[in-house]
Amino acid sequence: MNGSPRRPLSRRTLIATGLGATVLTATGAGPARAAQGGSAASAPRRARTFLAAAMDAYPDHGTIRLAQSYADQAGLFSTAFTYDNALTILALLASPGGESRAVALGDALLYAQAHDPAHDDGRLRQAYNVGPYTFYDGSPQPDGFVRADGTANVGTQFGFTGTAVGDMAWAGIALGALAERTGGRRFLTGAVRIGEWIERVGRTDEPLGGYKFGVNGADERLPFTSTEHNTDLVGLFGRLARLTGDRVWRERRARARAFVGKMWEPSGGFFYTGSNDGVTINKSPVPEDTQTWTHLALDSRTHSRSLDWAATELAVLDTAGRTNSTVPSGQSYEGVTFSSASLLANEAAPIADGQPRPDRNGVWFEGTAHLALALRERGSAGDEKRAHRLLASIERAQDLLGDTQTIGGTPLPVRSGVVSASSPLDTGFGFGYYPYRHAGATAWYLLATARANPLRA
Template identity: 35%
Template sequence: MSGSSRRSAPWMIAAALIAAALVAGATTAASGDGPSDAPTADVASDPTLSVALAYEFLDARVDEFCDGAGHCLPRSYEGGFFTDLPTWDFTPSFVYDDALVVIAYTARGLPDDIRRAQTIGDTLLFVQANDPIGDGRVRTSYEPHGIRQGRVEITGPGTFTGNQAWAGMALARLFHATGESKYLDGAVRIAEWIQTNTADMARAPFGYTGGQLENGSSLEWKSTEHNTDIAGFFTQLAQLTGDPVWADRAAVATAFVAAMQSADGHVDTGTLLDGSTTNVYPVPLDAQTWTLLGTGDPRYGAAVDWALANLMATDGPYTGPSISHVDTSKVWFEGSGHLALALKLRDGAGDADRAEALLSSIRLGQRDAANGDGKGIVATSTDGLDSGFGDLYYASLHTGATAWYLLAAAGDNPFSLPVD
């Protein structure tokens, strides 16, 4: 196995919660949003309005679950599959999504944006400090109802390397935006956990393994996505701390990513369990887009072109990429966001038009997609998109997809610190 644990986490955790009935009778989120509340203005043709409403969606999600100490944690998914079953309302907050929300807020940078970003960042520090192991890690997901009650309730106990790096990048962004050293301190603790627990300099291609399961066992495969995350995160730490060791470690991750690129330009998902043999199935979108965003290396422009040729989907009025080559029947709006951003930043011939077409389709989904509210972005154009990693994705409102859209609209690369 190899790939992105964050991909499979929503469905796998959902299934476990259903089986155990752990969330039966959970309080339904009182967002006040719904189809009847959808704005009458045409967000599909007004990018400025669309962005403003997408931030309103995030604002409502962040403000929904807060304690008296200034900790807030937004639920990741709402509506459709994740809300409408008779006995449950799936509310967990995934740290990957939370990190994207933090970075999207810093991209606009209004005073209330920074305030909300800090409430999430302070929550990441809170769960880090109160982890039962307490060695600097964060977990896959947490229950916002617990945060609102001032306690840490872990819903996804795995410690996956990519999630660690994303939480670290969010804290690095907050330090860059605020100058408050607690955020950099928390980011360095996460980075040290990654280095201590996942660095593999014994099995070529050298790089970083997948992390740890709840029982403490290590995931021995290496993921292109995770190593891309580390390349971006450790490069940021080198800039913020002035310590060149982080640049050296980023170079290890970057070299692993390069080793995963195939002759036709596409980038494979990582390795098999032996940590060395390339895993060629499935071929995911983020290995094609994040490699360019995370390393800045123009060689991955070929991977973006491969994605445009092989991963695009059309589902009714919506056009955009899928999650992997396994199922290209539906649009993955989260992926539309980072593909649009990669095209914007590559800025080759025709890239601006391609990016705008993707953003236009997201805005159309913002207005019309099933289970939408006219503000946020749903994860997929319709239910049941097979990721190729053993799980399905659904047309439910998603903080992560919304944040990626906002980053793409702003042209803000989450893998890099803003230029002062």
């Protein structure tokens, strides 16, 4: 953007051979009543119904399964992102009656870890296929999550074959949470394997320190260091330190936290995105998640102004009258967008070839949900009221956006699941979010309504 250094690739970006192309990708008082007669009490229940449908979309392809990440209309077929499934586990553990489904997803992640087609070192891939489909080139993809030869069905058609430290951290957090809830030793073993892989592959002695991005599909290490990823590691390594009693995880947590601290901009009250080379801080653009997740992980009053920066500088209101908005007439949604670059998107050009033009005021509901959770965690004057407004906006979206969508060809239950964005949204990094029902956005909504902070050990 204007010649500024490019942000390190997000976990939402394709990590393929080479550097990769990009793809489209309760406690307390509840928020205000949702539209069309949906109550605040029923909205989380309907969100859980969507996650169940995403898990159960391919009943003829085995009991070992992950949840499909997006509705079919997103064009990613049966893709199940590791990150989305980790969040789904955490959301289910925070929900009444969700433990058995969380265990099933955790066992599927362990299966993928133990049955990778090329590696036996504790890694997970960016995404897997969980059901059959015919790809765009006409090639049939007949397998479910477990292929005929017993290996996990890695998402090779879209190039989702790399491994990002952030994805791994979230999977480790989810497995650690399962170990704590169930006492299942297998889950802690899997989480420790993830942590050890990150230590071997990601640790860097570059001037800024911390842990690098991960590897691409050719198993080549990527040069970026991400604030988001190192924040995730504060959560993972802190949890492993507590669950294992091994002090080495405290040292590793301190290393990740030190990198995050170096990304703080005190004059503006926000965190930068990271570094492309381990030496120079990348100062533009500034994303939302490095403001909210840092608070969830660090609980630092010194840095809590980052929430105010996100809530103010990335605030958007999407209405039907906006340029390129796809919000139906008479509706409006408030929240935050993905990054400072989203606010400057070229509204005359599509986000990517064949995709619609972006709406600068498109609401990113996943980010809106973790902002709501972070505000509830901080608890300063006005935070709870602001969080309620954000959650009410998400609940209206669940009621009114993304109807008639399907998963595995089956219509989704009515008014279930949160779309990833209110309108086409340009992140500024070559990929976008769209109004398709999404497991990740739905899971973050459930975590926010339950006041369940997954990053605090």
